Amino acid sequence: MSKTTTPAPPSEGEPIIKICDLHKSFGETKVLNGISLDIRKGEVVVVLGPSGSGKSTLLRCLNRLEQPTSGKIIFEGQDICAAKTDVNDVRKRMGMVFQQFNLFPHLDAVHNVMLAQEKVLKRPRAEARRIALKELERVGLAERSDYYPDELSGGQQQRVAIARALSMEPHVMLFDEATSALDPELVRGVLDVMRELAQGGMTMVVVTHEMSFARDVADRVIFMEGGVVVEDGAPEQLFEHPKSERTRAFIGQVT
Ligand code: ADP
Ligand code: MG
Helix, strand or coil, X not given: CCHHHCCCCCCCCCEEEEEEEXXXXXXXXXXXXXXXXXXXXXXXXXXXXXXXXXXXXHHHHHCCCCCCCEEEEEECCEECCCCCXXXXXXXXXEEEECCCCCCCCCCCHHHHHHXXXXXXXXXXXXHXXXXXXXXXXXXXXXXHCCCCHHHCCHHHHHHHHHHHHHCCCCCEEEEECCXXXXXXXXXXXXXXXXXXXXXXXXXXXXXXXXXHHHHHHCCEEEEEECCEEEEEECHHHHHHCCCCHHHHHHHHHHC
């Protein structure tokens, strides 16, 4: 392959998301206290931090489930905090997977994956179905497309939720503790899907306590505490040579 056709490594190039001095308060409670971060196309950023440090709030601001109190989020060149921003359009381009999978219990897997495609993207039924089956295959559930949520394990349900998000063809995927509600033996299947997605070049922001995933898959690891970024660096640096005592203590507790 000639040099000119080699894709730029994720550490180079324009950021796909630029977060500038982001603040979020709920009443008197200051949850985010000035977060500034650039996330580049194709980059996998793992966010670590103790409970209550603001990780979920950060992700929720990114896809506008929360309105930031101040600061800016530029996503694909657009200020998504601006009043005129179409929130649904932002969410189409930024998929999110939660700890709770929230599948519709009365719909089988393929119809769970078809629903938002039809309602939000207005895709014709046959096309939505074709894409749903393709995404279910990608998460290893081709054989389970007609199973209902209560006939699937937690890990399989979470993979349906990932397929549902992917079917919207997002440019960025956010994962908020996607494996935290799963029995330990089901975690691996979900992490394998996330790992493949990362290797396929998806831009991902992943809140997780799975340190092996952070070490192996992340391009960058961020440690948050008290609504600020305490440390931001390559996984080797963060795990082997943390700059701050707080990061060191946290990593010591969870590994
Ligand atoms: P993390 O995901 O790191 O555990 P969160 O972002 O969920 O942290 O929460 C950070 C802090 O913000 C917590 O103290 C939490 O109680 C508070 N918080 C989060 N959401 C709300 C809300 N909707 N109203 C009031 N407080 C909230
Ligand atoms: Mg959280």
